[in-house]
Amino acid sequence: MPPHVTPALELRAVSKAYRIGGRRTDVLVDFDFSMDAGEFVVVTGPSGAGKSTLLHLAGGLDAPDRGTVAVAGRDVWSVGAGARAAFRRRNLGFVFQFFNLVPMLSAVENVSLPLVLDGVPARSADARGVELLERVGLGDHLRHRPAELSGGQMQRVAVARALAARPSIVLADEPTGNLDSHSSTEVLDLLRSLADEEHTAVVLVTHDRDAVRYGTRELHLVDGRTRPSTAPGGEV
Ligand SMILES: Nc1ncnc2c1ncn2[C@@H]1O[C@H](COP(=O)(O)OP(=O)(O)O)[C@@H](O)[C@H]1O
Numbered sequence: 001m002p003p004h005v006t007p008a009l010e011l012r013a014v015s016k017a018y019r020i021g022g023r024r025t026d027v028l029v030d031f032d033f034s035m036d037a038g039e040f041v042v043v044t045g046p047s048g049a050g051k052s053t054l055l056h057l058a059g060g061l062d063a064p065d066r067g068t069v070a071v072a073g074r075d076v077w078s079v080g081a082g083a084r085a086a087f088r089r090r091n092l093g094f095v096f097q098f099f100n101l102v103p104m105l106s107a108v109e110n111v112s113l114p115l116v117l118d119g120v121p122a123r124s125a126d127a128r129g130v131e132l133l134e135r136v137g138l139g140d141h142l143r144h145r146p147a148e149l150s151g152g153q154m155q156r157v158a159v160a161r162a163l164a165a166r167p168s169i170v171l172a173d174e175p176t177g178n179l180d181s182h183s184s185t186e187v188l189d190l191l192r193s194l195a196d197e198e199h200t201a202v203v204l205v206t207h208d209r210d211a212v213r214y215g216t217r218e219l220h221l222v223d224g225r226t227r228p229s230t231a232p233g234g235e236v
């Protein structure tokens with residue numbers, strides 16, 4: 001028998017609907033998904049397909065109506081809000097379209113912030129921040145604030161921050177949606193290589209078909225359901 005491997009992320013029979021003004025939208029219906037450490041899943045699909053909803057559920061930011069969400073074998077919603085926040089800091093990294101860096105903090109302070117919040121001593125949090133910024137090519141921008149960086153550089157800081165706590169999984173929602181094509185390639189190359197080196201699973205949401213080639217697997221969502229898709233890099 002093969003050894004049992006705990007999935008980095010597992011959604012079982014997850015349903016999620018939103019209600020606005022009495023109108024109900026079923027976003028995910030009986031949705032199953034599982035991925036292992038070392039996988040890089042690229043989620044594609046039209047606007048409104050439920051891609052961001054999937055990431056919010058996976059990241060413990062939004063609760064499923066039914067079903068279970070487990071990260072590194074732990075049911076995210078079986079614990080209270082405080083424990084969930086601590087679990088998120090240690091096990092999940094996020095990269096957003098608009099970077100979400102703290103404007104008043106330097107690049108290295110932004111990267112080490114998740115560690116500092118988790119009680120890691122300042123000196124080792126800072127060392128991890130410096131190491132990651134060097135690996136994303138920003139070793140000479142450690143003390144720059146976000147406003148003093150380009151979009152591509154800010155997103156490289158955000159990628160470094162997402163990996164700072166050595167999470168099981170990084171969730172990235174349209175991380176290149178606000179970047180030019182050169183910076184997009186740079187950011188996705190870095191995300192892929194750092195995730196490989198750190199053995200971190202990645203879920204990348206994008207509507208950039210070119211990004212599919214970065215993945216080990218594509219998940220094509222239409223109306224909250226998985227649709228057959230081609231191998232990474234293939235034609236639809
Ligand atoms: N917080 C929310 N409240 C109400 N409806 C929402 C909310 N978030 C998403 N939706 C709806 O759920 C559907 C899926 O949205 P989303 O997951 O953002 O899609 P995608 O990221 O694929 O564009 C859309 O119809 C959207 O309008």
Ligand SMILES: [Mg+2]
Nearest residue numbers: 051052053173
């Ligand atoms: Mg979205």
